[in-house]
Amino acid sequence: MRGCLGYAAAGLGLLLATPALSHPHIFAEARLEIVAADDGTVKELRNVWRFDDVFSSSVLMDFDKNSDLKLDHKELQEIAHTxxxxxxxxxxxxxxxxxxxxxxxxxxxxFNVDYKDNQLLVFFIAKPKTPLKIGGRMNFGVYDPTLYTAIDFAKDSDIVVEGKAFAGCKHTVVRPDPDQVIAQNQSNLTEAFFNDPAGTDMGKLFATRLELTC
Structure with a gap:
């Protein structure tokens, strides 16, 4: 694992000394497409992340082995693998x-990456490890449990569903208010975030997500 990219990818324990809730260091705009299979299960989640200029420049400096101020195919493959x-x-x-x-x-x-207009772009397809039938109350989201990376959906339309199996579902984009979340969970958040630099599932409380009721 190399340089700043390692921090974005794994959120290594850099939150020990500072409040994680107020200090993300890397920023990305995201798009998420949730696709249903013909059999009524979740087929795949298509992720697109666009990282901020500062972080993207640091990745360029880390992985531009031939110092031509560009990322060639091999260098992009190495970033994707990392x-x-x-x-x-x-x-x-x-x-x-x-x-x-x-x-x-x-x-x-x-899993692919690209570098355009001075920004690092990440594209990948995630799938449930075991078949997941669409129905009931479902939530889909993207976030860094360490909160080192802030992943933002600029518009509600940046989280979408595709497929007939979602036709009968009511879907809502939920954007939690951080101040309200902190006020409601103060004691738990203090223990979870200050004593566990790797992050916890409680980070989901702050994450923008798509909530489905089918």
Whole structure:
């Protein structure tokens, strides 16, 4: 794992000395497409992340081995491999739940990166590790449990569903108010975040997510 990219990918223990809730260091805009299979299960989640200019520049400096101020195909492949391997411990920042139970995410087969307009772009497809039938109360979200990386959906339309199985579902984009979350969970958050630099599932409380009721 190398340089700042390792921090973005794995959220290593840099939160020991500072309040995690107020100090993300890396920023990304995201898009999430949740696709249903013909058999009524969740087929895949298509993720697109666009990282901020400062972090993207640091990745360029780290991986531009021939110092031509560009990232060639081989260098981009190395970045993709680094992120893919590092995010395994963090469910690839992709989280799914049904009726309160979390669904494990499989290691993505498709994982690509690009570098355009001075920004690092990450594209990958995540899938539930075991078949997940669409129904009940479901939540889909993308977040870094360490809160080192802030992943933002600029518009509600940046989280969408595709497929007939979702036709009967009511879907709502939920954007929690951080101040309200902190006020309601003060004691638990203090213990979880200040004593566990790797982050906890309580980070989901702050994450923008798509909530489905079918």
């Amino acid at each position: 992120i893919r391997e590092s995010l395994g411990d963090y469910s690839y920042f992709t989280f799914i739940s049904k009726d309160g139970a979390s669904s494990e995410v499989a290691k993505p087969d498709v």
